[in-house]
Amino acid sequence: MFKHAKKNHPSVEVFKGVVRTTLACGKDILMARFDYKKGSQVPPHRHSYEQVTVLIKGKQKVIIENKGKKEEIILEEGDSYMVPASFEHQQISLEDTVTIDSWSLAP
Numbered sequence: 001m002f003k004h005a006k007k008n009h010p011s012v013e014v015f016k017g018v019v020r021t022t023l024a025c026g027k028d029i030l031m032a033r034f035d036y037k038k039g040s041q042v043p044p045h046r047h048s049y050e051q052v053t054v055l056i057k058g059k060q061k062v063i064i065e066n067k068g069k070k071e072e073i074i075l076e077e078g079d080s081y082m083v084p085a086s087f088e089h090q091q092i093s094l095e096d097t098v099t100i101d102s103w104s105l106a107p
Contacts, residue, residue: 015042017093023100031102036060036093044090050104051083058097064089 011021017040021033036058044063053062055075062073062081065088073081074094083089091099 016040018042028105029102030105031100034097034099034101036091036097036099038093038096041092042090044088046086046088047103048085050085051089051101052080053083053099053101054078054080056098056100059094060097060099061092061094062089063092 009021009023011019014020017037019035021035023031023033025031044065053075055077057077060075062075064071064073064081064083075081
C-alpha cells in the first residue's frame, strides 16, 4: 500500500470549468476527483477502458450511447454509474458538482 498525500495531488483544468485532481494512480487503475462549475461539460468521448463514477455533490446529466441509442440519466448526490469500454459518453453539470471517477487502465 502506498499513500498518496493530498499536497501532492496534481490538478488541471481539462475543460472550461472542469478541474481534474488525480487522487491515486497505479499501473492499471486511476482515481480522480472532478470539480465542475454549473453549466460546464465534458464533450462526447470514449476510451478503451471501463469507468465508474460516484457523484459526491451537485447534479449532473450523463449521456451514454449504447448500440446507437443515447441514454440520458440525471445523477444526484450519492448516485453512481458505470461506462463500459468504448461506449461514447458525456457529462453536463446542472449545478456545481463534485465526482470521484475511477478507470481500469489495463488493456
